[in-house]
Amino acid sequence: MRLKPVALFIGGFVVYALLTLAVLVFYKDDPAQMSWQHRENFNAKVISRYKLSGKYSQDDVTGRLGGPDITQAVQLNGQILQLMYYRTHRKLPDGITTEDECTALLFIDRQLVAIGDVAVNQYQQHVSNGDS
Template sequence: MKLKPVMLFIAGFVVYLLLTLTVLMFYKDDPEQMSWQHRENFNAKVISRYQLTAAHTQDDITNRLGGPDITQAVKIDGEIYQLFFYRTHRKLPDGITTEDECTALLFINRQLVAIGDTAVAQYQQHASHGNS
């Protein structure tokens, strides 16, 4: 008779485990539904995992992170340079997102080529040469 409660507990635990694994494997994070604190942490975590040695397209990144907080773009000699800023760390609680609260991602022809300060420097270099 004591075996029945143990079996029920094990069956319940297995069902719980299967449901948890299903959610973890098939539930996609939606940055648009996150609070700003969770979104900052999410952005920082995802961006820190990007390696420039792998091919990352602009579509892949916007599908994962959502739209950028700030965007700059310029077309030079047929190449499109886009600088996306995703907020990853808040400095002032003023409700305004500024570039210094973000991590930059540089895309050339929709391919990720630089991250962070390097992305900003490369974009500024290309943009200033293209406009002169």
């Protein structure tokens, strides 16, 4: 009994499709294992999908993106404000991550409330006013 080339091709394609599906379903992206270029792209893609109407906790975000590249925090009137920066675009190839190469995420009491320049402005406003 000899298998026809078409049957072998179809069988091989099915095996390839199943392996690909298994990788997509079970493989989790790990930012800690990515090169800096891939991590920047990954961070930008994930952050662009966050909507403030969703309830994203700080644990949800750090679980997906890993630890931030830069962070600032303050406690005001019993609330904790944390500004977390994730690098999303490199400006200078100097090996140093700066705030202008990142996208900021503002958390108040561990809930995401603002993204990007709005997050930085809200954080600075709360800190300069001394209240939240």
